[in-house]
Amino acid sequence: MPMFDKLSVSSPDFENEGRIPDRLTADGGNETPVVELSGAPEGTVELALIVNDPDAPLPNGFTHWVVYGIAPDATTLDVTADGVRVGPMGAGQTVWYGPQPPAGHGDHHYFFHLYALGTAVEGEPTREEFLARYAGDVLETARYVGVFSNDA
Numbered sequence: 001m002p003m004f005d006k007l008s009v010s011s012p013d014f015e016n017e018g019r020i021p022d023r024l025t026a027d028g029g030n031e032t033p034v035v036e037l038s039g040a041p042e043g044t045v046e047l048a049l050i051v052n053d054p055d056a057p058l059p060n061g062f063t064h065w066v067v068y069g070i071a072p073d074a075t076t077l078d079v080t081a082d083g084v085r086v087g088p089m090g091a092g093q094t095v096w097y098g099p100q101p102p103a104g105h106g107d108h109h110y111f112f113h114l115y116a117l118g119t120a121v122e123g124e125p126t127r128e129e130f131l132a133r134y135a136g137d138v139l140e141t142a143r144y145v146g147v148f149s150n151d152a
Contacts, residue, residue, distance in 0.1 A: 007039040007142040009049065009114035020110060020146040026100035027150075032079075033096070037114060040072035041140050044116040046083075047072060048134075050127050053099065055108040056090075063090040063127040064097045064110065072116070087124035094124065099148040106151060112144040 013033045014020050022028035040047060047070035056062035066087035067079060079086055086094040101108040119137040121130065 007041060007114060007116050007140040008037070009112050009142045009144045010036045011112070011144060011146070012036065014146050017145050017147060020099055020148040025098040025148060028098070030096070030098045033146075035077035035112065037070065037074050037077060039142070040116050043118055044072040044139055045120050046070060046117050047074065048115040048117060048121060048130065049077060050113045050115070050130065051096075052111050052113065052127060053101070053108050054111065055105075056101070057105070058090075060128060064099070065089055065095075066124070066127055066130070068121040068124065068130075085124050087130070088126050099146075101148065101150050103150045105149070107147050107149045110146040110148065112146070114142045114144075116140045 011033050013024060023031045024033050037047060049067040051065040052061050052063050054061035066089055068085045068087060069083040070077060088094055089097050099108060099110055116139045117134060117137050118139050121134060125133060
C-alpha cells in the first residue's frame with residue numbers, strides 16, 4: 001500500500017467552509033457531491049465517510065450520508081465500487097440526502113468526516129452505531145465542511 005502524507009477529504013464542488021451549490025441540496029436536484037480522498041495511513045483496512053449536520057434541531061444533528069467499505073487507496077468516492085456500502089442516513093434511507101435546513105434557521109454546517117479504520121465495518125450501521133462500535137478502530141480522521149442556508 002502506498003504511503004501518503006495525511007488523510008484528506010475534499011470536494012471540487014465547493015471550497016472547505018464554502019457554500020454548497022443548490023444542485024447538491026434536497027430542494028435543488030439532490031445531486032451527489034464528488035468526494036476526493038487521499039492519505040490513508042499504513043494499516044488502514046477501509047475508509048468510512050459520514051456527512052452530518054450538527055446544526056439541525058435534533059439531539060444528534062441530522063446525518064445526510066453514511067458510506068462504508070471504501071478502499072484505502074481510493075482517490076474518489078464511488079458508491080458503486082466493489083465492497084462499498086451505503087448505510088442509513090437520518091431518515092433511514094440508504095442514499096445521499098442533500099442539505100435542507102429549515103427556512104429562517106440560518107447557516108448549517110455539513111461535516112464530511114472521513115475515517116481511516118484498522119478493521120472492517122460489518123453491515124451498514126447508522127452513524128451513531130458506527131461511532132459507538134468503531135471509535136477504538138479509528139486510525140485517523142479528516143473533515144471537510146460545507147455551508148448551506150435556506151434563508152433568502
